[in-house]
Amino acid sequence: MAEPLFTPEEQKKFDAGIAEIISHYPPDRKSAGMLPALRLLQELKGWLPPEGMRLVARHLEVTPERAYEVASFYVMYHLKKPGKYVIDVCTNLSCALWGAEKMLAYLEQKLGLPAGESNEMFTLRETECLASCGTAPCLQVNEEHHESLTKAKLDELLAKLT
């Protein structure tokens, strides 16, 4: 027997979450819940395991391919298990004008990880505009914004990621 996808605790959260999501849409439009349902799965597992996507598809009464199509279109879904901390660095124009390229290079060197790659601890990625242009440069760690970053502030932040 393969290991079950969810622990009993996770299973409870998933079932309640799916029921809540489906209740937000007309009864014949369950599949509209795809984005929130995939988010729910990712919050529970840290990524989107294939059997999880199949389960989501079954609940929303669509084919598994539909779940995979959506999951692969949006950059925030992880089709592979990421590091414990996902660091998304904005390098778009307003941030670049405040040194984002240099900040990214510093992170690559400090983490020993080129942008676009992962290890156990970190996934380091370049990302597009995070709507922090007035508080550039910025990045997200696991979807939390960190703004107006200096080298000192970034070092302080990294020291907390253990």
Next chain:
Amino acid sequence: MASTTAFEPIISGAWGQPKSWTLEHYRKRGGYEALKKALELAPAAIIDEVKKSNLRGRGGAGFPTGLKWSFVPKDSPKPKYLAVNADESEPGTFKDRYILELDPHMMLEGIAIASYALGVHTCYIYIRGEFKFPAERTQAAINEAYAAGIFGKKMMGKDFQLDCYVVRGAGAYICGEETALLESLEGKKGWPRLKPPFPAVVGLFGCPTVVNNVETLASVPHVFSRGADWYAKLGTDKSGGTRLVCLSGTVNRPGVYEVDMNTTITQLIFDDKFGRGLPAGRKVKAVIPGGSSAPVLGADELDVALEFEALKVKQTMAGSGGVIVMDDSSCMVRCLWRVARFYAEESCGQCTPCREGTPWQTRLLRKLEEGRGEPSDLELLSNVASSIAPYPPIGLGNTICALGDAAALPTHSFLMRFRAEFEAHIHEKKCPFGDKPWGAFGDWS
């Protein structure tokens, strides 16, 4: 000319005050009184008031809001929907985020008024996936509105039901395009739809749907609290109210500022109330006036009001209010390359000119920036951009949605205004700015 009376911010007035995001704070400021007034009017009269106010959409296109509402068929047997576009992703734009974080009830009151006017009983607020905190603040405000009897079975005691849900995106700029947003709300990848039919007639789940931006809806209560005439007079002939602009790039004090529509770009950059100029010794070289899609302006073109019609005359656009300043030590090729790369990354892949053209632009610009460019590359770059969308004027794109235009307009406008700099990269076989292409603040420390 700018009015001489003291300017009063109406959207951002409470920002910075403790607990400005709570229902209690909003009510103390007269919150939900506009809804009370609106509920005494007939739905058609509400739409007329919004038309009279000259409120125009703040998401990018500047379409008259009342007119958009009037396109929803009154006799449709289908349910109607309101979809709030909180997918704020246009580079240089960061205003809606602060409304969601600091004054979400102002938007919710606009949602309630719009829903009552349109006969909408279900509203979805589509918030970009990266906005975790703004989405939490919005959800908390929705919960308060339910508990206070504003949302739910009866709207302030009236026999009118409204349910309101937050849906978070998952990282796709294209979902800010209204029909892609609807596809995403239907649980699909964000591929834009052909228009017509327009969403007001065939929108979410095939039903009549209004898609409005966050700031647009936050403006609606003011039309009713102080009247459509008052609101219209705040603005210009064709554009009512105040507007939020987002100032970023190489200026001393970037940020979101609420401005009179007559405020010029020069004032925004240099005024003490706003950007406070550039660092010592630096001059403006280029300004993108309305988010990275908007054609760039040169330093001699900045005495123009940050308003839809005035910017249209300059063959650019007010767009989403994102004003990005580049100083005279920044490299135009490098800046354009970064913008082009964004559109290549975010092209949804549906239409050939955009899917193939956006990475092609990016490759050509990288080649130029690295000093490998040939004289014929400028013509080629211009041709690639034209095959996505020619310019001027704006709006001739060969693609289903405006992302194609958005990707081509920067290329056209940078080439038109800064051609000499592109040529210098070719002649010198390197970037004239060396390893400092990002201007005065490009050195991070």
